[in-house]
Amino acid sequence: MIFVGTGPGDPDLLTLGAIAALGEANAVILDSESQREILDHPAIRLADGAEVAILGLSEAGKPLPPSARAKTVLKHAGAGARVVRLVSGDPFLDAAVSDEAAACVRGGVDFEVVPGVSSLTAVPEYAGVALNHAGGVHFVSATEGRFAKTAAAEWTGVATLVVSTRVSMINDFVEVATAVGRQPSEPALVTLHGGSTEQISIATTLGRIAAEVKAVPSEPGELIHLTLGAAVENRESLSWYETKPLFGWRVLVPRTKDQAASMTARLRTYGAHSDEVPTISVEPPRSPLQMDKAVRGLVEGRYEWVAFTSVNAVRAVREKFEQYGLDARAFSGLKVAAVGEATSAALKAWGIEPDLVPSGEQSAAGLAAEWPPYDEVLDPINRVFLPRADIATETLSAALTELGWEVEDVTAYRTVRAAPPAAPVREAIKTGKFDAVVFTSSSTVRNLVGIAGKPHASTIIACIGPATAKTCEEHGLRVDVIASKPSAVELADALAGFAADRRDALVANGDPVTKPSQRRSSRRRS
Structure with missing residues (x-):
């Protein structure tokens, strides 16, 4: 245990x-x-x-x-x-x-x-409170039962008091704190959901804590952190977490959790909360014969290269290998290419180190630009195994053919439109409860609109590249952000940069810093 x-x-x-x-x-x-x-x-x-x-x-x-x-x-x-x-x-x-x-x-x-990491120290720091005050700090963790006046006597001799408790125990805490001599006018900071992208910090006084907590939706058993005293006074100037560019933003990511992992992790570093909504479903090819033949050819040494253009392609080949009782050792002697970092990571998790990953643009075109031409002396075999989706473009296959390679283009999986998301998610998309949506391909644009409708006019639209942006515009969506490079992480960075500029503009104009979902536009996207 x-x-x-x-x-x-x-x-x-x-x-x-x-x-x-x-x-x-x-x-x-x-x-x-x-x-x-x-x-x-x-x-x-x-x-x-x-x-x-x-x-x-x-x-x-x-x-x-x-x-x-x-x-x-x-x-x-x-x-x-x-x-x-x-x-x-x-x-x-x-x-x-x-x-x-x-x-x-x-x-x-x-x-x-x-x-x-103890929440007693971490939550105040996430709220911008420095706990090194010369007057001393006293920590109290009380998540069960009631506060006792006898134990609370120690609360009076320190400049700052940090308490971790539950919402249901707030009234009891305030009563005991004032009974042992803490003043109702003493500055206080209430923090709910501390350390998460849903963190809420409320600057108040000891006497107002109960009323402030009552005004915020919360459950009785929910943990809450209270900081009282001198250390709270400089909190506003030290606030770092809640001033992140995307703090509190609800971002819609039209991908599965597996596909969106790198992007959601990056968005979290900027303070955003991500909701993943799959827009496609991956299914096996209608007939397994083509894949069966390709895998047998791979084992028998038919190919010089295997080119993976997506994580789904890696998963499809791996599943086929497992059906045959094979593992990554079957790739011994083969050269392996991956279209980008995510696909490369999926291969490494399988135990395969890619020989070629584009250093520039992470796309089929970027991979083709760095692919070596066929050389009769250096390359004993001129065939490339290219497992891909049924709807994938011919970009890579055509480019490799021009370089002298014989490409065996095999449908490894099919992509079909996913089922519509739950009704609350569809409603949130249409009514502007999402602050932003990040599109990583033209198909995610078409499929999201098809299964859930168009995002509200107030929602910020961020696209991974010009082609995806063009598809958005064709569907009547105003594009606000385009990544400088076709990468999920670059897209998250670009959205954060946009949000930071937007915040600076609001501050410069003397306007309150609000999220896009809080500034409804009467003009809807047609």
Whole structure:
């Protein structure tokens, strides 16, 4: 049994020890559904067949008591599985899981602890509070029961008080804090969802905390962080997280989670929250004969090169290999090309190091521009295996033919339009609740409009290149951002640059800094 601290909310704060523990787990136990975002992080790779369970809440909607949590932990650990229990913050400091650990000992189950970044220090720092005040800082983690006046007596002798508690305990905290001598007029900072892209910080006073929290949608069992005293006074000048260019933006990414991993990770560094909506579904070719023949030819030494133009192509060939009981060793002696970084990463995850990845434009045209011409002396075989989608263009195939290569163009998978997203997502797209949408190809534009409708006029449209931008314009969409290079990461950077310029313009004009979804345009895209 391993108790793993996850930090306050930002998946990037996971330690190497946490990542290693998750990769070896047979079962993972989460506090709540919201922790699934951690498992979606690109650095996390769960073992095949790993079970994911959620503790959830009691029938009364409150956090489970230690005895109930321990029962769930022992149920999984008792089966001989390697169990990871994910807890917010640091296990023994923030999460109060010592009772669960003690239950493991009583049940004859060994346990380990992988410390995490404590939310008591991290959340104030994410909110822009420096905790090195000369008057001293006192930390309180109270997530169960009630605040006791006897223990709270220590709160009076320090300049700054940092408290981690639950929304349901706010009134009790304010009552005890004022009873032991903290003044209602004392400056305070309330932080909800600390360390996440949904973080909310409210500057107020001790006497106003309860009213401010009541005005914000929250659940009684939700964690909340309170900072009182002198350290709060300089918070505005030190705020760094909530002033990121895309902080709080809801960005629509018309791709699957696997395809969008690098982009969503980059968007998160700018403070954005991404919603992935698949616009295509990948299916096997109508007939497997062509792929079967190509794979046999690959094993028999029919090809000099194999060119992968997408992650889906890598996945399709890998699945076909597994059907035959083959692995990456069958590529020994072959030269392998990948169209870009994402495809290259998929090959490396399979154990294949690409021989050619374009250093410039990451596209079929970019790969063709750097492909060597066929040389009768240096190249014993002149054939190239090109597994691709049924709707892919002939750009690479035609270019390689001109270079003297014989290309065997094989349909490795079919792309069909995905099912429409859930009704709330379609409504959000049409009514402007998304701040931006990032299009990575012309097909994502056509398919998104087809399954969900056009984005609202207030939504910022960002495109990976001129061809995608042209398709947007053909569908009546105003294009606001075009990436300088056809790369998902470059597209995220370009959107962040646009947002930073937009913010600077609002500040220069004396206007409040709002998100696009908060500034509705009466003019809709036709």
